[in-house]
Amino acid sequence: MSNLHHDDHSHDNHNHGHHKETFISKYVFSMDHKMIAKQFLITGIIMGTLGMAMSLIFRLQLAYPDMKFPFLESILGQWGKDGKLDPNFYLALITIHGTIMVFYVLTAGLSGTFSNLLIPLQVGARDMASPFMNMLSYWFFFLSSVVLIISLFVEGGPASAGWTVYPPLSALPKAVPGSGTGMTLWLVAMILFIASALLGGINYITTVLNMRTKGMKMTRLPLTIWAFLLTAVLGLLSFPVLMGGSLLLIFDRSFGTSFYLADIPADLAGGIERVGGSPILWQHLFWFLGHPEVYIILLPALGITSEVIATNARKPIFGYRAMIGSILAIAVLSFIVWGHHMFMTGMNPFLGSVFMLGTLIIAVPSAVKTFNYLATLWQGNLRLTPAMMFAIGLVSFFITGGLTGIWLGNAALDINLHDTYFVVAHFHLVMGSAAIFGMMSGIYHWYPKMFRRKMNETLGQVHFWLTLVSAYCVFFPMHFMGLAGVPRRYYANSAYDQFNVFIDMNQFVTIAALLGGAAQLIFLWNFFSSMRNGKRSEQNPWESNTLEWTAPVEHIHGNWPGEIPTVYRWAYDYSKPGSEQDFIPQNVPDEGQVDEQVEPNPTHFEPSKTKAPVAARETVMFSLVKRWLGFAK
Amino acid sequence: MENHEHLEHTETPKDMKSKIWKTFWILTALTIIDIGLYFVLLENHSLAKNALFILLGIVKAYYIVSIFMHMKFEAKWLVNFIIYPMLFVVFLIALMLIESTFTASIR
Amino acid sequence: MSNTTALTTEKKSIWGGGKSPFSVSYGKLMMWIFLLSDAFTFSSLLVAYGFVRHTYPSPVKNELIKPMQHLEEGFVEQMQHVGYFTDDKWPLPELVFNHFPFIHGMHLPLFFVSLMTFILIFSSVTMVLAVEAGHRMAKKEVATYMIWTILGGLAFLGCQAWEWTTFITEGARLDSNPFGPMAFAALFFIVTGFHGFHVFSGVVLNVIIYLNVLKGTYEKRGHYEMVEKVGLYWHFVDLVWVFVFTFFYLI
Amino acid sequence: MRIITTVLHSFFLVSLLSFSVAGFAQTVEEGEKLFNANCTSCHAINEKVVGPALKNTHTKHKEDWYIKWVKNSQKMVKSGDAMAVQLYKENNEALMTSFENLSDVQIKSIIAYVKAESEKQPVATASVAPSSSTDSASMSASGENPYKTKTNWMLAIVAVLLILVIGQVFGILSRIGEIQGRPAINWGSINGKLLLAFLIVGMGAAIWEFFIHGKLTVNAQDAASIHGEEYDSMFNITLLITGIVFIITQILLFWYGYRYRNDGKRKAIYYPDNHKLELIWTVIPAIVLTILVIRGLKTWNHIMNSQDEKAAIVEVYGYQFGWNARYAGTDNKLGNHDFRQIGVVNALGVDPKDPKAQDDVIVNELHFPVGKPVSLKFRAKDVIHSAYLPHFRVQMNVVPGLPTQFNFTPTITTAEMRNKLNNPKFDYVLLCNKICGGAHYRMKMKVVVDTPEEYAKWLATQPTLGASTAPATESTDAQASINSTETVKTIASK
Incomplete structure (x- = not known):
């Protein structure tokens, strides 16, 4: 809706960007994509710190269920009476930890930040298609974060039905303390978040499709942009379904309907007997978002990794087209496999078979990506910068966590693994740690672009090693707890002898988690102090090919003074034989290639007036698919 | 403002107006057929009837x-x-x- | 190595950058994308409808009342009494939506909703005529057609308000429904309400555009693309109604 | 500091109170049974669960008051009993379940048990930390438990501080380097070596852990059901395949990181594409996955569609926070149920008039005869629970309004399993595996696999529903409402 009437004034901002900027228009209600990216990043980092602090609190509980921590009472009040975490609040913590990490850090903080920063810069656009909507997207996200944080302080505590908020636990306000106001606020926050994601997504897609500079063919786009494009498409198609589902949940909670409720007596359900719905329906609608969401989190991280690995290995990314093909395949498949989260819910076993088939197929494009990364490293000339280290770490987590996905995607094996710590280990490795590593890699790599300074390398390396080691120490042992049948979301294992064996392992994990947390403090310090004290960055600090490094270090509205550079080659001409340097930026023409596009690039970012030939059969994607399928020849 | 250079769309036919009215009559006819079929098939509760309505x-x-959305x-x-x-x-x-058939069958 | 040669010698294509591969402006593309995602929102609601509906047996055929037959007072209670409207059976829509304004006591199945459908189609036509006039830069014509569209939208909203009122007077609520399963009423209110909300916002947008047309904003700008964009939205609302009509009233 | 003082304090208390344990052994024992059966889902002696901790509650009110409270606390709150209202408010207005079926004597014995437990509490608190490891020592493989850290959280915090200090030192070092104009640390070569070291140590740790902790998993123990063996073989194949891929790819990744690190002498090769290679690593995973998919589908369909006509039908009923089981009795048919009839006495909402319900048996403990097929039917009262029996490789969500089921055949009796594991305390367990509220983590039911003779004997001792509800006074209200709806329906159908 909003794109209609804002359209008119969306342009005056950067076309005539030389009018005076106040503090508010520059730092708060900025419409510049670079500033919005920083806003997303910093909000994401703050939310991430909060989410991690929560995980440390409940990790303490899991490791030392019998010990009292007086400081808990001082920070949590009634939820930490006598220094013991309240079981209900434990559930609230895991719920909000999950919500924050999945949506606020790894969706908005990761793809929000880097899509905003890199899409216009790497495709060669002055700004997003609609900077106003872009700003709106951030402020919806901000509002959503505020609502979520407010929900921490309401009576009964925040939502505590797990981040998937399965009804009836989330639909019956009396089922747990957190199902009261806290749950309502959670839903409100989620709807605001969806609005933000949609506003952002529409913008990203349009910018990538319509705003590319001259010569920036789809097959010359850096893989980051491909990843962001498909991420935006995934979000665009899946978030609305959660919107619809949440709407119905709100009605179930507050207006006496029963879409997700069946056979609930009146005294449990606020005086109205609930019949005729199905709790499974919510799970289908939720996971129709939820599974693409996993890739919304992971694809940007993989895109960033592709770029960082190629740049720092001084080698073209191996199998560029195969990489695009596999992202496309993952994106398409992600929509038809959501049911593998629900094998044990009493879903039709036939659907279980269908979903299992689709799920295991995803392993093929994932394997292709992994092997292509390995092939890119092979015979490279690796500059082991912090960004590169995090990218390597991502690949390692992607392998470890991805392989356990083959277990969990198997409906038969899921019988004993469903909802155990095995699942926790799996997704924390593959979409938690891996995506966080991708985000870190991106931050170290593009920090000079964002803040004109470099982060301290040594602290970055220390941060990397501590994080890598602690992440593996935290999540690897969890596999064994899962295989022993320890369920997730347990406040304590004290009621079960066979789980109590793992108390020592739990302590080990918690201590590793504390170390990991401390490592993030190093990062925070490095991040914030480098803004002022970091070494000034040159224009192209990593000797990278992509277009953003041709823009001046100092930020200006419209990104490039004068014309936008024209693109003559793909983004991965590293160590090309016959060239002096080991990199050739995209805007450097080959000899004899100049004639092709002599006309200067338009300075505005409206697409030009030319009519496109409709019968363009030889389009890029088509040929791409053809080639990809044509391997068999 | 830069907007003066807005691009043209791909070919809009000259006789757009008549096409629009034609579409209007088709839609009206289809709606009438819908209602008519509803009463003709009032006693029928087969899958085929539902499929027919969805097809319409x-x-x-x-x-x-x-036509209307110019696609x-x-x-x-x-x-x-x-x-x-x-x-x-789909x-x-x-x-x-x-899934809902299954739900109904085990309930 | 073959890769780069392939890349550099690739023919200039619509995807080559510097122009829109879809040859639409970014604004229209955004509107299309928004409509695509909005279609998914509606789909999720309709999927919920289909799911819940499908867990109930098909409506039982009705031999009691014929079209245009006279209805007595307390018709709903009578049908309940004879066991037609029960909690475990989905009602036939024609028995629920059988009123027409100013005509009392007659079984007029689906007549009113047909009228509503017609109104919406008609307003779609006037909208697309406004777009067409915009291409010819005919300011007056655009304004005239916009007014018709706005009136059509308002008429539709009025009809919906009347239908809701009737349904509510008969005892339907979000959490109760004299005609059968309570999900029937709840889904009806939510889906038609969500659609009505879209119509309402469409009318608001249309009014804004209309005022801008009168002011000559688009005349000055040199094109009437805003009209086109709002037009897309308006047709989408019509499109959704086609399916709401099919699922709620016909099947 | 505070912790140490608490511990000392409790030791002091132990010495004071240890001689006060005396008498009432009989009632206390009875009380313990009743407590475990009825109260543990919401209460514990020492900690707040859903309801408040019960330590020393016996000192707060009179016994008579408690009897009234336990039987029907809602009534007391409504009648305006000051103490009751206060208690109700203190606990966030959460109502306690009414236990009208408990006799006065039984409630008294529960109070006696609470009293006895509260008095010996200090012993428990003081010895909790060591006792948990003694418990684990009784388990088979924990003698070599590798995570015997003996650290407490303060050590961890010290470590955190240490890291911060290290971070600062590195920071200063690099700053000095910057000032001197050359990097203080050559991260390129250090990282290469560290990557290699991480590979070796990490891979070693992973394999070591696999052999040490692998023993603790249920998959290391024999599956106690027929389909469990099928499951285990599927499991082993997947483990083997993914294990091989894991080792190869991780070695390649870290080895490349070490081998191809920038040494300033080499130039990377320009190698953007090789279709043959890509084809190979598309097709091979595809083939391997096809094998896994086909086997997986077979296993899944086999497990899910195994239906045995003769299977004993057992209903498992989940509620916040506990489980009940209902055996179908001699006719092997469960009586009808209706959620509208769920009440204080008729907790499962079984229709007492239904002839099929007369021989049904409701219990708090699951018993299966070994080698006989069982068909578990699941039903939930309030929210989604999940019945998880890890040793049998059985799990199914328990969804309100959606009856689910799982069919299987247990193959190893509890006694045999105890022998196998060399653990006389071992018991099968059914636990809740879907987040369901505050006491989710305590929601379990004991499962016993008997020989057929033991099973028959056990079942015979359980009272049938028909016998226990013979007077049927409790459900008159519900009955009346059913009758009225029935009359309405008959009228309607005319």
């Missing part, structure tokens, strides 16, 4: 999208970009109907 709905949708005259890639994702919805609907 899709035909109406085709006319609205292609018939848009670039093919745009059409694909909009239409193909709807297959996910998949969702198909599985949900299987």
Whole structure:
């Protein structure tokens, strides 16, 4: 809706960007994509710190269920009476930890930040298609974060039905303390978040499709942009379904309907007997978002990794087209496999078979990506910068966590693994740690672009090693707890002898988690102090090919003074034989290639007036698919 | 403002007006057929009847999208970009109907 | 190595950058994308409808009342009494939506909703005529057609308000429904309400555009693309109604 | 500091109170049974669960008051009993379940048990930390438990501080380097070596852990059901395949990181593409996955569609926070149920008039005869629970309004399993595996696999529903409402 009437004034901002900027228009209600990216990043980092602090609190509980921590009472009040975490609040913590990490850090903080920063810069656009909507997207996200944080302080505590908020636990306000106001606020926050994601997504897609500079063919786009494009498409198609589902949940909670409720007596359900719905329906609608969401989190991280690995290995990314093909395949498949989260819910076993088939197929494009990364490293000339280290770490987590996905995607094996710590280990490795590593890699790599300074390398390396080691120490042992049948979301294992064996392992994990947390403090310090004290960055600090490094270090509205550079080659001409340097930026023409596009690039970012030939059969994607399928020849 | 240079769309036919009115009559006719069929098939509760109504709905949708929303005259890639994702919805609907049949059967 | 040669010698294509591959402006593309995602929102609601509906047996055929037959007072209670409207059976829509304004006591199945459908189709036509006039830069014509569209939208909203009122007077609520399963009423209110909300916002947008047309904003700008964009939205609302009509009233 | 003082304090208390344990052994024992059966889902002696901790509650009110409270606390709150209202408010207005079926004597014995437990509490608190490891020592493989850290959280915090200090030192070092104009640390070569070291240590740790902790998993123990063996073989194949891929790819990744690190002498090769290679690593995973998919589908369909006509039908009923089981009795048919009839006495909402319900048996403990097929039917009262029996490789969600089921055949009796594991305390367990509220983590039911003779004997001792509800006074209200709806329906159908 909003794109209609804002359209008119969306342009005056950067076309005539030389009018005076106040503090508010520059730092708060900025419409510049670079500033919005920083806003997303910093909000994401703050939310991430909060989410991690929560995980440390409940990790303490899991490791030392019998010990009292007086400081808990001082920070949590009634939820930490006598220094013991309240079981209900434990559930609230895991719920909000999950919500924050999945949506606020790894969706908005990761793809929000880097899509905003890199899409216009790497495709060669002055700004997003609609900077106003872009700003709106951030402020919806901000509002959503505020609502979520407010929900921490309401009576009964925040939502505590797990981040998937399965009804009836989330639909019956009396089922747990957190199902009261806290749950309502959670839903409100989620709807605001969806609005933000949609506003952002529409913008990203349009910018990538319509705003590319001259010569920036789809097959010359850096893989980051491909990843962001498909991420935006995934979000665009899946978030609305959660919107619809949440709407119905709100009605179930507050207006006496029963879409997700069946056979609930009146005294449990606020005086109205609930019949005729199905709790499974919510799970289908939720996971129709939820599974693409996993890739919304992971694809940007993989895109960033592709770029960082190629740049720092001084080698073209191996199998560029195969990489695009596999992202496309993952994106398409992600929509038809959501049911593998629900094998044990009493879903039709036939659907279980269908979903299992689709799920295991995803392993093929994932394997292709992994092997292509390995092939890119092979015979490279690796500059082991912090960004590169995090990218390597991502690949390692992607392998470890991805392989356990083959277990969990198997409906038969899921019988004993469903909802155990095995699942926790799996997704924390593959979409938690891996995506966080991708985000870190991106931050170290593009920090000079964002803040004109470099982060301290040594602290970055220390941060990397501590994080890598602690992440593996935290999540690897969890596999064994899962295989022993320890369920997730347990406040304590004290009621079960066979789980109590793992108390020592739990302590080990918690201590590793504390170390990991401390490592993030190093990062925070490095991040914030480098803004002022970091070494000034040159224009192209990593000797990278992509277009953003041709823009001046100092930020200006419209990104490039004068014309936008024209693109003559793909983004991965590293160590090309016959060239002096080991990199050739995209805007450097080959000899004899100049004639092709002599006309200067338009300075505005409206697409030009030319009519496109409709019968363009030889389009890029088509040929791409053809080639990809044509391997068999 | 830069907007003066807004691009043209792909070819809009000259006789657009008559096409619009033609579409209007088709849609009206289809709606009348819908209602008529409803009463003719009042006693019928087969899957085929439902399929027929859905088919008529899709035909109406085709006319609205292609003529009113101008999609018939848009670039093919745009059409694909909009239409193909709807297959996910078809998949969702198909599985949900299987699932709800199952739910009804075990309840 | 073959890769780069392939890349550099690739023919200039619509995807080559510097122009829109879809040859639409970014604004229209955004509107299309928004509509695509909005279609998914509606789909999710309709999927929920299909799911819940499908867990109930098909409506029982009705031999009691014929079209145009005279209805007595307390018709709903009578049908309940004879066991037609029960909690475990989905009602036939024609028995629920059988009123027409100013005509009392007659079984007029689906007549009113047909009228609503017609109104919406008609307003779609006037909208697309406004777009067409915009291409010819005919300011007056655009304004005239916009007014018709706005009136059509308002008429539709009025009809919906009347239908809701009737349904509510008969005892339907979000959490109760004299005609059968309570999900029937709840889904009806939510889906038609969500659609009505879209119509309402469409009318608001149309009014804004209309005022801008009168002011000559688009005349000055040199094109009437805003009209086109809002037009897309308006047709989408019509499109959704086609399916709401099919699922809620016909099947 | 505070912790140490608490511990000392409790030791002091132990010495004071240890001689006060005396008498009432009989009632206390009875009380313990009743407590475990009825109260543990919401209460514990020492900690707040859903309801408040019960330590020393016996000192707060009179016994008579408690009897009234336990039987029907809602009534007391409504009648305006000051103490009751206060208690109700203190606990966030959460109502306690009414236990009208408990006799006065039984409630008294529960109070006696609470009293006895509260008095010996200090012993428990003081010895909790060591006792948990003694418990684990009784388990088979924990003698070599590798995570015997003996650290407490303060050590961890010290470590955190240490890291911060290290971070600062590195920071200063690099700053000095910057000032001197050359990097203080050559991260390129250090990282290469560290990557290699991480590979070796990490891979070693992973394999070591696999052999040490692998023993603790249920998959290391024999599956106690027929389909469990099928499951285990599927499991082993997947483990083997993914294990091989894991080792190869991780070695390649870290080895490349070490081998191809920038040494300033080499130039990377320009190698953007090789279709043959890509084809190979598309097709091979595809083939391997096809094998896994086909086997998986077979296993899944086999497990899910195994239906045995003769299977004993057992209903498992989940509620916040506990489980009940209902055996179908001699006719092997469960009586009808209706959620509208769920009440204080008729907790499962079984229709007492239904002839099929007369021989049904409701219990708090699951018993299966070994080698006989069982068909578990699941039903939930309030929210989604999940019945998880890890040793049998059985799990199914328990969804309100959606009856689910799982069919299987247990193959190893509890006694045999105890022998196998060399653990006389071992018991099968059914636990809740879907987040369901505050006491989710305590929601379990004991499962016993008997020989057929033991099973028959056990079942015979359980009272049938028909016998226990013979007077049927409790459900008159519900009955009346059913009758009225029935009359309405008959009228309607005319």
